[in-house]
Amino acid sequence: MLDLWLGYRLDWFLLAALAVGGLLGAQLYLRRARGIALPWSAWRLLVLCLLTGGVLAEWAGEAGRTRLRGMLEGAAPTY
Numbered sequence: 001m002l003d004l005w006l007g008y009r010l011d012w013f014l015l016a017a018l019a020v021g022g023l024l025g026a027q028l029y030l031r032r033a034r035g036i037a038l039p040w041s042a043w044r045l046l047v048l049c050l051l052t053g054g055v056l057a058e059w060a061g062e063a064g065r066t067r068l069r070g071m072l073e074g075a076a077p078t079y
Contacts, residue, residue: 012057016050 023038023046030036 009054012054019046019050 023042027038027042030038
């Protein structure tokens with residue numbers, strides 16, 4: 001089951017859905033209760049943060065995978 005979540009990047013989609021839902025909820029609350037509208041720059045910043053975080057997470061995951069693979073390839077001939 002975890003392979004399914006990680007293989008299709010469903011964890012990232014869940015994070016993105018929660019972030020968009022949270023910002024949408026904040027925008028609706030502020031508009032109804034206070035009469036304040038969030039600027040479009042907040043949405044742009046959210047998208048930028050999500051995309052940057054996704055790219056950096058993929059890069060860090062690949063770097064860790066490569067490092068771990070190198071350690072295991074070096075230890076395998078010992079046994």
